[in-house]
Amino acid sequence: MSALPGGLAASGSTVSALPASAECRSLLADGSVLTVSATRRPRAGRADVKCTVPGDARLAERMQEVVRLARHTEQRFDSRDQVVIGIDRVPAAHERDWELAAVLADRMVRGLWTPRGQVAANGWSDAWHLGRVDGHALDVPAEVVSAAGMPVTLLGGPGGLAHLGQLSGHPDPGAAVSVARAWFPLHAGGSGDSLCWVEVGVYPVQSAADALDEEQAIAVPGQDAARQLAVRQALSGARHFDGRSGAARWRTTVRFGQPQFQGRSFELALVLADRIARGREFVPRGRLIASGQSDAWHTGRVDTVEGLAPKCALLLREAAPGDRILLPHAWQDALPDGFDAGLRALGASLACVERIGII
Amino acid sequence: MLGLFKRATPVADACELGNSAVALPVRSGCTVPPSYPVVIVDARGSTRRAGAAAAKRMELRDGEAAYAFHPGPYTVDLLPFAGAPEIGLRTRFTIDAAEPHAAHQRFDLYLASEVAGRLGLDAFTAVMEGALQRELQDGGLDLPPCTSIEEWNAFRLGLNELLYMRCGVTVDDCVPVDLAGSRDYAAMLAARALRGDSEAPLLAPVAVPAAPACGVVEPAIADARALRRLFLELPCLMCGLRLAALPATPDQFRQQQALLQRLDLLSVGANAMPALGLAAPGQALGAAEQGRRAHHSRRATVSLDEAWALLARLKSATPASLAPLYDEAERIVANLEADCEGRRRTHAARGESEAA
Numbered sequence A: 001m002s003a004l005p006g007g008l009a010a011s012g013s014t015v016s017a018l019p020a021s022a023e024c025r026s027l028l029a030d031g032s033v034l035t036v037s038a039t040r041r042p043r044a045g046r047a048d049v050k051c052t053v054p055g056d057a058r059l060a061e062r063m064q065e066v067v068r069l070a071r072h073t074e075q076r077f078d079s080r081d082q083v084v085i086g087i088d089r090v091p092a093a094h095e096r097d098w099e100l101a102a103v104l105a106d107r108m109v110r111g112l113w114t115p116r117g118q119v120a121a122n123g124w125s126d127a128w129h130l131g132r133v134d135g136h137a138l139d140v141p142a143e144v145v146s147a148a149g150m151p152v153t154l155l156g157g158p159g160g161l162a163h164l165g166q167l168s169g170h171p172d173p174g175a176a177v178s179v180a181r182a183w184f185p186l187h188a189g190g191s192g193d194s195l196c197w198v199e200v201g202v203y204p205v206q207s208a209a210d211a212l213d214e215e216q217a218i219a220v221p222g223q224d225a226a227r228q229l230a231v232r233q234a235l236s237g238a239r240h241f242d243g244r245s246g247a248a249r250w251r252t253t254v255r256f257g258q259p260q261f262q263g264r265s266f267e268l269a270l271v272l273a274d275r276i277a278r279g280r281e282f283v284p285r286g287r288l289i290a291s292g293q294s295d296a297w298h299t300g301r302v303d304t305v306e307g308l309a310p311k312c313a314l315l316l317r318e319a320a321p322g323d324r325i326l327l328p329h330a331w332q333d334a335l336p337d338g339f340d341a342g343l344r345a346l347g348a349s350l351a352c353v354e355r356i357g358i359i
Numbered sequence B: 001m002l003g004l005f006k007r008a009t010p011v012a013d014a015c016e017l018g019n020s021a022v023a024l025p026v027r028s029g030c031t032v033p034p035s036y037p038v039v040i041v042d043a044r045g046s047t048r049r050a051g052a053a054a055a056k057r058m059e060l061r062d063g064e065a066a067y068a069f070h071p072g073p074y075t076v077d078l079l080p081f082a083g084a085p086e087i088g089l090r091t092r093f094t095i096d097a098a099e100p101h102a103a104h105q106r107f108d109l110y111l112a113s114e115v116a117g118r119l120g121l122d123a124f125t126a127v128m129e130g131a132l133q134r135e136l137q138d139g140g141l142d143l144p145p146c147t148s149i150e151e152w153n154a155f156r157l158g159l160n161e162l163l164y165m166r167c168g169v170t171v172d173d174c175v176p177v178d179l180a181g182s183r184d185y186a187a188m189l190a191a192r193a194l195r196g197d198s199e200a201p202l203l204a205p206v207a208v209p210a211a212p213a214c215g216v217v218e219p220a221i222a223d224a225r226a227l228r229r230l231f232l233e234l235p236c237l238m239c240g241l242r243l244a245a246l247p248a249t250p251d252q253f254r255q256q257q258a259l260l261q262r263l264d265l266l267s268v269g270a271n272a273m274p275a276l277g278l279a280a281p282g283q284a285l286g287a288a289e290q291g292r293r294a295h296h297s298r299r300a301t302v303s304l305d306e307a308w309a310l311l312a313r314l315k316s317a318t319p320a321s322l323a324p325l326y327d328e329a330e331r332i333v334a335n336l337e338a339d340c341e342g343r344r345r346t347h348a349a350r351g352e353s354e355a356a
Helices: A003-015 A057-071 A098-109 A142-148 A164-168 A225-241 A267-277 A308-318 A329-334 A339-345 B106-114 B121-138 B149-167 B185-195 B219-244 B250-271 B287-315 B319-344
Strands: A021-027 A033-042 A049-052 A081-087 A119-122 A152-155 A178-186 A194-204 A250-256 A288-290 A324-328 A349-353 B021-026 B038-041 B047-049 B065-069 B074-078 B087-094 B170-178 B278-280
Touching: A021 A098, A033 A098, A049 A057, A057 A081, A057 A098, A081 A098, A098 A119, A178 A267, A178 A308, A194 A267, A194 A308, A194 B185, A225 A250, A225 A267, A267 A288, A267 A324, A308 A339, A324 A329, A329 A349, A339 A349, B021 B121, B038 B106, B047 B106, B065 B106, B074 B121, B106 B149, B106 B219, B121 B149, B121 B287, B149 B170, B149 B287, B219 B250, B219 B287, B250 B319, B287 B319
Parallel strands: A021 A119, A049 A081, A119 A152, A178 A288, A288 A324, A324 A349
Antiparallel strands: A021 A033, A033 A081, A178 A194, A194 A250, B021 B065, B038 B047, B038 B065, B074 B087, B087 B170
16 A cells, blocks of 8 residues: 555654664673674564574573563563674673673664764673673773774673663662762863763661761762862762751762863762762753862852863764753853754753752 | 342542542442532443533443542642652642533543542552653653753643643643652662562563553453553544644655554454453463463553553644654554554464563
């Protein structure tokens, strides 16, 4: 019937934003690199996921199971596509680090996660249906990463990628520890510019003995004393702004994606990650990317920071669908032409904020 | 026993109406005060409102059910994000009097297709909250951190449409509130740690839309309710799609016609769905296969929820933004087709996951 081609053409125009194929690498115990590749095609009555492993039907079965379980954490379901996942070499029977690579390739090919550049991932899980990543057996050494030119390296498990939602900074909905991430632009003069994440993990205070001073219960491992002090002051100021005085409720751990950097423009990202972790902020669909500092977090005010032009250029390169970008209000009039529209075309949204908090 | 003490029983717990209950079933012979509108659902599921006579005495025919509801206003706290329990939206809504222009009232359809017995305010809130959370997660509505006033206004418009299309309520007022006074996230996390059962996540994302509507575990009952929803709501969805999604180009017109045709076939198929427990006349079906069938019918109701949310988005769409919404409609219809097909089959398709 004539309606069918029209329907296909119209849906094709929107679907064309999705990649036709995706690849994710993983390191094997013998040092070789395995590639998981995923492609999408019309389903036409076939299974939703098809896995092909040369000469190993059981591994293909296990891979299909892993991918299907990981899809349980997704809400949106599309019966129109079939994802075909292939693997270019067969790992040994006991090796399971390819699981994370398969799950990520499946997400990438359906546009649920759009990394920059090539990705290497090692991780396994016994609870894929909850989105957890339990651990990894092998480290991916830095020389392999640089030799293969893979800017994104993910290691499953605590300390790395512990939960699939963490890819966009969201806390694990089932865990007793609430961990949220936000990103901030690092300006290092041209090609060194990158996004760095800050992660805030909050644990409820269990006993009265712990509940002495919330500010002292903020740990920033791996950072010098000045940075620790800055983090503590920003967090306690911003928590004071909540207007909830009284007993301390949280023990807090703050980690940064890079150990070394200068400046205070991470503060806004830190404060918002803390608010998301404590369940007091609207949750963005993608990542939260923020740049801003303040001398008065207890009033919720956001002050301006430096590096407008390079940071805006970086944000236009890095923004992905669903991302929320927050900049100081003072930047509003100085933003480059077409910046807002450019971000919107990428599916991200921008706000120049004067203060934190709801509306 | 001998019928000596039979008399007209009043509406059960009538004082609840307007406080903790939105609608209560009314038995034949009851008298309902004139301030409470009454919806009568007949055996085929079509609805009508009882006449606005003073103090109605209900006379129901065979197979009919009647509900008296309180128009409100009700004030509830909706949680827009399951992961942010200390921030809520204080929403005041009413259930409007019958719109004379509309062929069917959305709230009446909701009562007919999804409610069995009493409709409590908490259950109704859970349905609205589920629809809101789902739409925020899918990107139909946007409520990002540090929402600007324009973004808030756009969200409010979308929320009004969503709750009207999904539940038939009119939102009067909606403001963000700090719920820290009543909900302590730290205590919730500590309880989660104590419970220690990481196997059961507190906020299962998949279960959110379906759970409140049918808090039943019995697959047969859940399946029957799901089929009832398909039977009653598919024609109304088709009607809504015809009206709301006015095509902007000839291609979209053809696309809309194709969608309507597929929905028509689905609707016919839903009316002729085989019984859950029978593989063939007189031949029983195994429990595992019954569970698979019930799973498909449950997932079809999730698609129905998505379709109502899509209609809400279509209402405020501009011609330029129609294309992705048509794509979304194709996805929903394709999912419905896949699930109805799965519900009809007597054995799992090749390569289909059993655990799902």
